[in-house]
Amino acid sequence: MGDGPVVVRPMGAADAGAVAALSGQLGYPATAPQIAGRLEAARRDPGGGLYVAEAEGRVLGWIHVVAFHDLESDPYAEIAGLVVDAGARRRGVGLALLEAAEGWARERGYREIRVRSNTARAEARPFYLKRGFTIVKTQYVFQKPLAS
Numbered sequence: 713m714g715d716g717p718v719v720v721r722p723m724g725a726a727d728a729g730a731v732a733a734l735s736g737q738l739g740y741p742a743t744a745p746q747i748a749g750r751l752e753a754a755r756r757d758p759g760g761g762l763y764v765a766e767a768e769g770r771v772l773g774w775i776h777v778v779a780f781h782d783l784e785s786d787p788y789a790e791i792a793g794l795v796v797d798a799g800a801r802r803r804g805v806g807l808a809l810l811e812a813a814e815g816w817a818r819e820r821g822y823r824e825i826r827v828r829s830n831t832a833r834a835e836a837r838p839f840y841l842k843r844g845f846t847i848v849k850t851q852y853v854f855q856k857p858l859a860s
């Protein structure tokens with residue numbers, strides 16, 4: 713199952729289980745209830761788009777695109793997350809999801825799309841380069857827990 717034509721559609725609450733399983737493949741394990749909660753919050757945010765790719769009713773991948781309005785640059789869209797099932801790669805699923813994200817951004821007037829990708833993600837580099845992205849910098853990511 714899942715070998716048929718690929719369709720990209722908005723992510724819905726019923727996708728939480730499949731999206732959670734794929735998040736594990738992305739290196740961010742999560743339970744279906746955790747994803748359902750995050751999804752509900754993200755769907756309320758008009759500054760973001762969430763899509764899944766499916767074939768024959770099986771979810772093969774997902775993408776999350778968000779908008780940024782900061783003082784340093786004109787507004788832009790950024791891919792916050794993208795993953796395709798390891799068993800469904802190299803058949804255009806990632807590209808279909810990327811096109812949906814770019815379409816989301818274009819329709820809202822954003823003139824640039826960015827993605828920050830861990831240098832350890834070997835497949836991501838040729839994928840984005842092939843699709844017209846260029847590497848503009850490498851950076852450290854700092855994080856800190858905030859006490860309540």
Ligand SMILES: CC(C)(COP(=O)(O)OP(=O)(O)OC[C@H]1O[C@@H](n2cnc3c(N)ncnc32)[C@H](O)[C@@H]1OP(=O)(O)O)[C@@H](O)C(=O)NCCC(=O)NCCS
Nearest residue numbers: 795796801802803804805806807829833835836838839842
């Ligand atoms: C990166 C990823 C989303 C690509 O998804 P995909 O469905 O396999 O990509 P596509 O089939 O649409 O590939 C489109 C093109 O990208 C390039 N590409 C994709 N994967 C590649 C790989 N492993 N090696 C070399 N080129 C690759 C190819 O040019 C490919 O076209 P081709 O197959 O006709 O040669 C997928 O490998 C993935 O989920 N990786 C793990 C998570 C990840 O890295 N996410 C990105 C986070 S920023």
